Amino acid sequence: MLVHICCAVDSHYFLEKIQEEFPDEKLVGYFYDPNIHPYSEYRLRYLDVEYSCKKLGIPLLEGSYNLEEWLKKVKGMEHLPEKGDRCTVCYDDRLDVSVQKALELGHDKFTTSLLISPKKSQEKLEKIGDKLTQETGVNFIFRDYRSGNGGQVQGERVKENSLYRQNYCGCLFGLSAQREIQKKIMDEMFNPISNQIMPESIEERLELYQRRNDLEDAGEKYKLIKQRFLNYRLLGGKVSIAKKIVPSYIMCYSTINRNNTNGRIEYTKDGINYLNRDEVKIIDIQTFNLFAGTSYKDVKELMYKPLDFYKELEIRNLIIKNPYDLSALIVLDEIIDDKYEIEINATTYEDIKEEII
Numbered sequence: 001m002l003v004h005i006c007c008a009v010d011s012h013y014f015l016e017k018i019q020e021e022f023p024d025e026k027l028v029g030y031f032y033d034p035n036i037h038p039y040s041e042y043r044l045r046y047l048d049v050e051y052s053c054k055k056l057g058i059p060l061l062e063g064s065y066n067l068e069e070w071l072k073k074v075k076g077m078e079h080l081p082e083k084g085d086r087c088t089v090c091y092d093d094r095l096d097v098s099v100q101k102a103l104e105l106g107h108d109k110f111t112t113s114l115l116i117s118p119k120k121s122q123e124k125l126e127k128i129g130d131k132l133t134q135e136t137g138v139n140f141i142f143r144d145y146r147s148g149n150g151g152q153v154q155g156e157r158v159k160e161n162s163l164y165r166q167n168y169c170g171c172l173f174g175l176s177a178q179r180e181i182q183k184k185i186m187d188e189m190f191n192p193i194s195n196q197i198m199p200e201s202i203e204e205r206l207e208l209y210q211r212r213n214d215l216e217d218a219g220e221k222y223k224l225i226k227q228r229f230l231n232y233r234l235l236g237g238k239v240s241i242a243k244k245i246v247p248s249y250i251m252c253y254s255t256i257n258r259n260n261t262n263g264r265i266e267y268t269k270d271g272i273n274y275l276n277r278d279e280v281k282i283i284d285i286q287t288f289n290l291f292a293g294t295s296y297k298d299v300k301e302l303m304y305k306p307l308d309f310y311k312e313l314e315i316r317n318l319i320i321k322n323p324y325d326l327s328a329l330i331v332l333d334e335i336i337d338d339k340y341e342i343e344i345n346a347t348t349y350e351d352i353k354e355e356i357i
């Protein structure tokens with residue numbers, strides 16, 4: 001039996017039940033989910049499914065990530081609600097490709113872990129599956145494992161196995177609608193030009209769950225816990241001196257009231273230059289190197305090859321000497337005695353992240 005898998009949160013308990021009900025079937029997992037966006041999230045969910053299937057002793061195949069084709073299929077349905085026609089098109093695509101894979105492998109049965117997801121319509125999935133059975137002869141196995149206490153047991157399995165519990169269905173359109181309702185920044189879609197890994201980014205989660213896998217393989221004891229913290233994203237910024245934009249590196253947790261300010265340096269001490277407005281501090285690249293123990297030749301090199309985020313935060317705290325400070329700290333190639341105009345579009349917000357202890 002080929003089992004289409006959407007994510008480990010849904011598939012782990014579903015696969016356990018299928019194994020229990022069909023003990024003589026050779027199960028093969030098939031991860032085909034081109035709707036998942038961005039690609040880093042796709043990789044994270046595949047990593048988690050791979051981990052889950054390994055625990056269950058089920059071989060796993062990966063389908064193609066044909067996002068562009070999927071986007072063409074749902075064009076014009078971007079703003080439809082969850083479980084609407086866009087989702088139906090998505091079910092059609094994933095089940096159709098899955099049944100073709102089942103035929104290719106010589107399977108006579110197929111099913112999908114989408115059936116256990118509370119965000120999916122079982123009725124639509126059953127109709128699509130039955131239609132594909134009529135067209136191909138591959139029997140669609142419909143099972144409702146979420147009724148009764150299925151949802152509760154599913155949640156217990158997720159916790160017991162330290163699975164990645166994603167906080168959106170998968171596609172860009174579902175994500176944007178959900179974040180709009182939550183009035184929360186869609187930070188899943190932000191990626192610094194430097195590729196610096198930000199707190200609670202998908203890339204950081206990838207590292208976290210890869211570490212989980214390594215600890216599992218080594219047989220070491222661990223636990224996933226959640227931490228509440230103040231998150232930060234820099235959306236954009238620039239510095240001009242005498243009306244000329246200059247290369248600048250805006251360090252983490254730098255904010256300015258109303259996103260912009262201007263002024264002149266009024267005081268300098270220990271290489272730190274204090275602007276006469278809005279608590280802005282400016283240092284040159286040589287001073288940064290002294291504090292960080294680095295050897296950047298200029299700000300552009302720092303911009304494209306920055307320190308690890310948490311190391312940068314340590315340097316910031318070393319310079320400002322206040323871990324709760326949100327004033328702007330900016331690195332320039334040189335300090336010039338002229339008028340500075342500074343724009344920083346940044347946001348800070350309460351967030352929760354996972355850690356391994």
